[in-house]
Amino acid sequence: MRKRVVIIGGGFGGLTAAKKFHNTDFDVLLIDKTNHHLFQPLLYQVATAALSPGDISVPIRWILRKSKNITVILGEAVKVDSTNNKLLLKDGEEIEYDYLIIAAGARHSYFGNNDWENYAPGLKTLEDAINIREKMLLAFEKAERKFDKEDVSKYMTFVIVGGGPTGVEIAGAIAEISKKTLMRDFRKINTKKTRIILVEGTDRILNTYDKKLSLRAKEDLEKLGVEVNLNSMVSKIEKNKIFFGNNVIETCNIIWAAGNTASPLLVSLKTKLDRAGRVIVNKYCSIDESPNIFVIGDAANFQEDEHPLPGIAPVAVQQGKYVADLIKKENNSLNKKPFKYVDKGTMATIGKAKAIAQIKKLKLTGFIAWFFWGFVHILFLINFRNKYKVMAEWIWYYFSNKNGVRLITKSNNKL
């Protein structure tokens, strides 16, 4: 009898695993909350109006259209019944599995202060990105119509919480759009005076990178006009206010890029979770209680050298391949080799011709790192069509300083 593999999530991990089952003897079902695979490393460019949502996302069922043994459904998994090998969907449907691959990703975490989300949205989905984009553009529109100086400064101050890659990339992009792209568009406000503050709790930004690269990134950001506040812990967020102990910044634009929390679905596995809610998996990316359940990507805490692997695309992709191969060999416990992550390097971009990259012992900065960053990201964009479009956008942007997709489409949050 054909075995049934159920995959939760069509991100880098889940999609890679699914592709590995292309026209095999397995019946595969992929479930995702959205209808598209998202190229998450470029999501900040949608949030900052450089790219269109369609440039970085592709319908999952289109990617898998030729794999007749794979079915894709739009749905939300809410509970795993590991005793009976069943999965429960939000709409009540029960789905049986022989193997379950959980690649459900992560949401942002507010460290227990969930009410902060109303004032400090995070960036994980296309919807998040569009909301941030509209809020940013509306802030300038509102500033243009205010005559009260305090109000104007509130609208023209952006605080980004979290000095990881996402926070750095958003801060750099907002600096570029406000200080270059929008410069000539307004009559009453001077968009060059936009304040952009990047807040980090530890003593350096991009702290998974080499110290020298962190420092260079900070300098690059400061050149773009971003204020970088290190050792700053957020104590409270209210409407238009963010507190750091006794200090307060008045701003209508707070973006949260600080913490992640894994999907609540994972709790139903009744296995060990770490503080961020991720499943602590064994060396086979599985859980000891149910060897036919695998957890990969941002939903998993895979320990290597006593540290969890980082929540980046290459880890998810490699784990996706690994577990699919394991299942195809019927998860045979005698020959099983543990998962081993091959680190091919990491990189982060700060702005035009500004980036950092760390590839084993090699450390790159400035234009070279930025060019390399662009090259790798184009290379990995999932299908030719989007590669071509994003490249065209970037080339255009590089030479024109014009950001393209400055749209406010929603009518419910207007002036």
Place this chain on the structure above:
Amino acid sequence: MRKRVVIIGGGFGGLTAAKKFHNTDFDVLLIDKTNHHLFQPLLYQVATAALSPGDISVPIRWILRKSKNITVILGEAVKVDSTNNKLLLKDGEEIEYDYLIIAAGARHSYFGNNDWENYAPGLKTLEDAINIREKMLLAFEKAERKFDKEDVSKYMTFVIVGGGPTGVEIAGAIAEISKKTLMRDFRKINTKKTRIILVEGTDRILNTYDKKLSLRAKEDLEKLGVEVNLNSMVSKIEKNKIFFGNNVIETCNIIWAAGNTASPLLVSLKTKLDRAGRVIVNKYCSIDESPNIFVIGDAANFQEDEHPLPGIAPVAVQQGKYVADLIKKENNSLNKKPFKYVDKGTMATIGKAKAIAQIKKLKLTGFIAWFFWGFVHILFLINFRNKYKVMAEWIWYYFSNKNGVRLITKSNNKL
């Protein structure tokens, strides 16, 4: 003293008028409810997932960035006080004008049945287009998950009300996406079996065109698998049901492309309106009561040969130029020449390599008309960048049969 010109609306009419004041001695204020100029003739392509919102829209303030005498604000005009030459915005701000150009466009009209809007959305704004796109894509997703045949057929039936250019273009595009693009993407449903019904109240579609062209368009639609129901008047719309007298069609997908109604703002002018709520303007595109108020584009009823001019972009553009020139000559009543519309032809597209065009006595159909349609639309797309992108999309689409932007981004209306 510098005269103040206030323009309501950044569509074809308002934007053309504004550009005419580029660096003149007039202080110009352009007010729009959105932040972008929309290339409305291609809006149906966003609604049917062929183009991205960013492909057909440009920030108004970016277009006018070099005109230092022109200010753009995001706002909604709600009332004209013509006695005191004042305009009231929704947020309470009062704006004085010497000349007022109303280019506020139109919304769809449900002939007094405003509750129909909940079940049969129309297509005027980017937000409308995104909503229709998501509803259409979700319908197929839902059909894929239903096992009950009746439910599946409800989701896979599309009814488009109104056989004008918009209705024809939407029907043709849905036929193409369902019968060609989506064909291989699903496992349980056969998207080729999608029913698309175009409903028209009169005895032919595209009834402002020559009879032969109407007939050809109907044949072309039928070749694509669209059912065309002529002489069909909608009597009632309920959730998932549309009634034509005693007949009823069960469908979750009704799109309204039937009637227009002008902006409620026009009522406050206290002048003659036609049945569709448009201002009946004099031969100077103005109103007799207040010669310093002009109404152009879809908001106006300009009589020529005892018929109103059609609600299409060329009319709005020509009127925009005309009134701007009139104002620049200080609206001098002695030398005023009345507005004269120059008809350069009209066209409508049905599907790939299928269109009709009528240019004076010349009538085109098929591939030639379609090619011509593409050429003209690319030509008029407002800036180089979008031209280039849309052209790239179209060339890609022509050769690949893949529609690009099949995204469902909103999470609130999921399964």
